[in-house]
Amino acid sequence: MKYAFVNQAKSEPFPKGRGICSNCDAELIAKCGRVKIWHWAHKGKPPCDPWWETETQWHRDWKNNFPADWQEVSHIDPLSGEKHIADLKNPFGLVVEFQHSPIKPEEMASREAFYENMV
Ligand SMILES: [Zn+2]
Incomplete structure (x- = not known):
């Protein structure tokens, strides 16, 4: 992920940084290495969002066209409690997911059903 909360502030990764998942x-x-794009990783466990994929510069470039507050917003289904991190969610509730790799139609449908107002 590009963001974690560090002292209550939405922060990008920095060497030796520790933060909290939103x-x-x-x-x-x-994780601030030379090969993968700098990112935040869950300590000693897989990501909490099974939909989350390793990000590429392509993803970051798209997200960076929008305000930081819109990027990586946790979205919760009030009935089931299911949570996922939207690539973007604007203040009007529109979710934007950037998808560069192939995805099955069923997978896409389940994401559209979850976010409802999604492109
Ligand atoms: Zn998490």
């Missing part, structure tokens, strides 16, 4: 409140560790 989706599950778990501890995140900043």
